[in-house]
Amino acid sequence: MSQAATEIVRISAHPGPAPGLGLNREFQVCKLVDTTTCIGCKACEVACLEWNGYKFSETTFDNSYQTMPETAWNYWNLIKFNEHEREDGSLMLLMRKDQCMHCVEPGCLEACPADGAIVQYANGIVDFQEANCIGCGYCMTGCPFNIPKFSPEARKVFKCTLCNDRVSVGLEPACIKTCPTGCLHFGTKSEMKELAETRAAQLREHSGFADAGVYDPEGVGGTHVIYVLHDAKNPELYGGLPKDPHVPISVKLWKEPLKWLGSLAMVGGVVGLVWHYMRFGPKKEEPIKPDEGKRA
């Protein structure tokens, strides 16, 4: 990361490219989840709890292998199961590891009103700083993936950190370390994207999944967690993965035009009132004219 400060991207009045550009190793990290080789063992769920020190929560049985309906403030990693009947009548048990996607354009961060409660590191990790969190829950409204969860005990919001504490000292996230099938990979964004595309091509060409593809949604500028899906055209099948996620339009409207118009209107209002007072002055009561019963 420190190399980024010395790596020059553009130089003024310089003929040709910047010397040394692109020689440094990319430091944008990425988690690759290959749903086609996940066996739903939930070792990643356990590893996540172990590393982050949370208690084992009560599970909910809903005629499925899924541990609980959705992630919780103290349960950041959940395998979502879906029994999917394909057009030819065959059954597929779809499993997807659900966690924070670490968006390039994070809706949580955009919606957050608390200074320093959510940060995005240069390596792409979006992390909550609970000490600065005020517990308003706006991040929950900003997130298109339903990830940030409110803790009534702490009155703050929590989510997957992509094991920022591990990654910053050169370790892979706990879920990656524990995965027994190798369906989870961790590396730079470009390496993971390449690996994912290779796997998707393999699925298309050799395994009969014509719609296999990589999920790295454009709507949020891409994500630092990407999926390989058998059916990239229907991501909703995988436990409600949104097809075209984006920061909600109301959050955009609220944070951009409304904020500026509103602030301008408030300042304008105060200026207008001061102007009025200087132009017309105070209203004073007049002495009663006793003869006058009615006016106008």
Added chain:
Amino acid sequence: MTSGAIPRPTTAGEDMIPRYTLGERVNHWIGALAYIYLLITGLAFWSPYLFWMAVIVGGGTTARFWHPIFGLVFFFSVCRTYWEWRGDMKIDDADRAWSKAIGHYIENEDDKLPPVGRFNFGQKSFFWGIFYGVILLLLSGVVLWFTEYVPWELRYLRYAAILVHASVALITIGLFLIHVYMSAIMEEGSFASMIHGKVTRAWAWTFHRTWYDKVSGRSSSN
């Protein structure tokens, strides 16, 4: 009528008539203080440049905890005001005539205005703006208060709530600014009347002549 032991700078020694009951005044100031708290904390959540406002009232977490509770206080204060004043706040033909001549009011040519009752059209507009505003703020505010209980399937409620809450709050801020300016700065005697509950006869005659005629017994009609 004599003035009491407490000095009343704007009204000392004058012949006063009652305008607001003690209950109305206490309720007004409960609502006013609640609104000021809501304004400070709400502006803190509104813009990062104003987040320091949350710091002066105990920090962001504290502000987030109390904002909805003070919101309920404000709501109930407005409800009580509605219950007491709903009759006085009906907009009638006299108000419509007054609203057509509002330019004279803005330019302090009050003698050219048609007479009005206890409240003028501007005050009534303010009241109804706050009344409907607080209902929308409450509905959207409950969604924001308990975001974690709004199911993901109903997330459109969350999306609507953040826009409605901010937009309506802005409208009430506009109304609030005008209200404070008119009553505390511009129209002399108004602020004192919300403290002591009384106005001078001349004040009532100048600004609310129909009401003055009624309470002073000058008017034969109604």
